[in-house]
Amino acid sequence: xxxxxxxxxxxxxxxxxxxxxxxxxxxxxxxxxxxxxxxxxxxxxxxxxxxxxxxxxxxxxxxxxxxxxxxxxxxxxxxxxxxxxxxxxxxxxxxxxxxxxxxxxxxxxxxxxxxxxxxxxxxxxxxxxxxxxxxxxxxxxxxxxxxxxxxxxxxxxxxxxxxxxxxxxxxxxxxxxxxxxxxxxxxxxxxxxxxxxxxxxxxxxxxxxxxxxxxxxxxxxxxxxxxxxxxxx
Numbered sequence: 001x002x003x004x005x006x007x008x009x010x011x012x013x014x015x016x017x018x019x020x021x022x023x024x025x026x027x028x029x030x031x032x033x034x035x036x037x038x039x040x041x042x043x044x045x046x047x048x049x050x051x052x053x054x055x056x057x058x059x060x061x062x063x064x065x066x067x068x069x070x071x072x073x074x075x076x077x078x079x080x081x082x083x084x085x086x087x088x089x090x091x092x093x094x095x096x097x098x099x100x101x102x103x104x105x106x107x108x109x110x111x112x113x114x115x116x117x118x119x120x121x122x123x124x125x126x127x128x129x130x131x132x133x134x135x136x137x138x139x140x141x142x143x144x145x146x147x148x149x150x151x152x153x154x155x156x157x158x159x160x161x162x163x164x165x166x167x168x169x170x171x172x173x174x175x176x177x178x179x180x181x182x183x184x185x186x187x188x189x190x191x192x193x194x195x196x197x198x199x200x201x202x203x204x205x206x207x208x209x210x211x212x213x214x215x216x217x218x219x220x221x222x223x224x225x226x227x228x229x230x231x232x233x
Contacts, residue, residue, distance in 0.1 A: 003090060004197040012077045012191050019075040019217050022194050027225030030069060032062070033123045040074065040216035058089045058178055058205035059150040062220075064116040064125040068148060068200055070223025075194040077215045084210030086195070088185045089178055089203040091147030095132050097183070098174055099139070105170035106132065107139040112167060115155035116148070126155070131174070133200075146200035151175060178203065189216070 010018040016037040023029050029036045042052055062069050099106040110132040118125045131149055134142030159167050177183070186207060189195060197204065199220070 003092070003201040004088060004195065007194040007196060008190075008192055010075060010192045010194055014077060014215075014217075016217055019073055019194060019219055022075070022196070023073055023219055023221055026071075026221055026229055028221075030220040030222050032065070032069075032220065033121060033125075037217050037219050040218055041214065042210075042212040054206075054210075055083075055208055056206040057151060058087055058184075058203035059152065060091075060148045060203060061150075061199050062118075062125075062153075063129075063148040063150050064118045064127050064153050066127045067222070068127065068129075068146075069220035070199060071196060071221040071226055072199045072204075072218060073194055073196050073221070074189065074204075074216050074218045076189040076191050077217060078213050079188060079191050080211035080214035082211050083206075083208030084188070084214045085186050085207040086189050087205040087207050088197075089183050089205075091149065091201050091203050092144045094174070094178055094183055094203075095144050095147055098132075098177055101177075102170070102173055103139070104166075105173045108163070108167050108170040109174060110134050110139045110142070112159060112163070114157050114159070114167075116150065116153045117155040118153055131171070147203070148200060149174065149178065149203060 007022055010022070012018070019037060020029065060068070061072055095106070098109070110130050113128050113130055115126065115128045129148065131147065132144060133146040133148075135145050136142060157164065157167060
């Protein structure tokens with residue numbers, strides 16, 4: 001309902017069995033170039049900013065994939081004593097604030113398709129789509145279906161010359177809005193806790209320089225495995 005849940009009491013062994021068991025409640029893990037289970041920790045030669053102790057702005061994971069991973073799991077094995085605080089923003093709520101405060105910016109971000117790209121480690125991954133996806137009703141009244149924001153994976157926008165300046169301003173407006181304290185939820189994920197969240201709704205990030213020992217494991221699930229599961233009353 002809210003796009004995020006916490007599963008606790010998991011084993012903190014490093015074999016990846018615990019996160020696999022949680023994922024199996026819904027379906028098979030979606031394998032990527034990072035493997036079935038990826039490791040969020042400081043690496044000597046990182047191929048992604050996530051694999052460093054540095055802070056991360058809130059973002060959608062892997063908008064350059066087709067389809068974009070629907071759900072993400074992050075299981076804490078070793079917490080950070082200093083920094084590394086998890087930051088969450090409800091992208092749907094943020095998009096509604098944008099629609100209310102700046103309808104023109106919302107219209108641009110929800111009606112213009114832009115490219116996303118990640119290249120490295122022998123892969124060149126590309127996708128495109130609107131940052132804010134709305135259902136029938138258009139920018140003014142449409143129900144928000146997805147938010148895909150990642151300033152590190154946004155490829156150069158290929159819009160018309162006449163729209164480019166306005167689109168960049170709309171992008172910056174939304175980026176600034178995502179940093180508003182009243183839209184953020186900050187907490188420290190504890191060892192044995194696994195966060196399960198809608199990757200196209202909940203933007204996640206990391207506040208402060210994390211302890212190099214901090215260690216999370218993650219994986220992805222396609223949306224239909226979760227949404228297609230029947231829940232018996």
